[in-house]
Amino acid sequence: MKINKSSTKKIQLAWNSVYKNEYDEGLRFLILGLLDKDFSLDGVIQEIKNKRPIQYIIGEWNFYEGTYFVNQDVLIPRPETEILVDHIKNNFLNLENVLDLGTGSGCIAIEISKIFKSATIFGSDICEKALKVAKKNNNQSNNRVNFIKSNWFSDIEGQFDLIVSNPPYIPEGTKLEAGTLFEPKVALFSKETGLKDLKKIISEAINYLKVDGTLILEHGIGQSSELSSHMKKIGYKNIGTLNDLKDINRFVYGYK
Numbered sequence: 001m002k003i004n005k006s007s008t009k010k011i012q013l014a015w016n017s018v019y020k021n022e023y024d025e026g027l028r029f030l031i032l033g034l035l036d037k038d039f040s041l042d043g044v045i046q047e048i049k050n051k052r053p054i055q056y057i058i059g060e061w062n063f064y065e066g067t068y069f070v071n072q073d074v075l076i077p078r079p080e081t082e083i084l085v086d087h088i089k090n091n092f093l094n095l096e097n098v099l100d101l102g103t104g105s106g107c108i109a110i111e112i113s114k115i116f117k118s119a120t121i122f123g124s125d126i127c128e129k130a131l132k133v134a135k136k137n138n139n140q141s142n143n144r145v146n147f148i149k150s151n152w153f154s155d156i157e158g159q160f161d162l163i164v165s166n167p168p169y170i171p172e173g174t175k176l177e178a179g180t181l182f183e184p185k186v187a188l189f190s191k192e193t194g195l196k197d198l199k200k201i202i203s204e205a206i207n208y209l210k211v212d213g214t215l216i217l218e219h220g221i222g223q224s225s226e227l228s229s230h231m232k233k234i235g236y237k238n239i240g241t242l243n244d245l246k247d248i249n250r251f252v253y254g255y256k
């Protein structure tokens, strides 16, 4: 069915029974997201009751300048990660080869491909199902990203000007908030207090960067100094950090 006065009312009632008139913004986004869509009212009401994130109920979400198809095989693109794309847009004049490791929905790689129109862009992920979503998003966009199944660098070849990644960084065993419960665990958790994947990427990326090439990573709260030290130990130069929208250290970068 399509959204109308009666279905809106029923969705609102279901929403308020679950969220008790809190999180009104979520209800607003849900109604907006369902505009022009064909949906099952009973299905939507059930998903509200299950507290499934609205992004998965709607099946898409906006990221930077695009709209991305999402399902439970991929992380819901986050506003923090838009800062990463914006930083890349504002700090690089020209990029020839870019690699986005752990591409998920493909959101970072696809947005970069729209900004750097002549660059060759690769997006990789260990998860076949995530790559299926990324390819669908790529097809709906400019189809300029090449996707590869790879366990971090296992199947990566070549040298890049820029390697970017938003890898899993939540320490294993952390209790997740309600919305995050639905997201793929492989996208969220990392061993060694959340640092194992980040450190592995830092250690190996240096072999895949051109001279003066950049590695830039998103990370969790409180991980910045240990990652900066690890970058230094591996041999990166001009190491720096960037903050997120809440002014918390969220990104670390370094040059080969």
Ligand SMILES: C[S@@+](CC[C@H](N)C(=O)[O-])C[C@H]1O[C@@H](n2cnc3c(N)ncnc32)[C@H](O)[C@@H]1O
Pocket: 074, 075, 076, 077, 078, 081, 101, 102, 103, 104, 105, 106, 107, 108, 124, 125, 126, 127, 130, 150, 151, 152, 166, 167, 168, 186, 187, 188
């Ligand atoms: C936090 S999500 C980021 C997704 C997307 N780049 C974004 O920013 O919305 C991390 C991604 O890394 C992928 N991943 C986890 N372990 C991996 C590995 N060993 N090799 C490659 N990708 C991996 C997950 O499947 C997931 O898509």
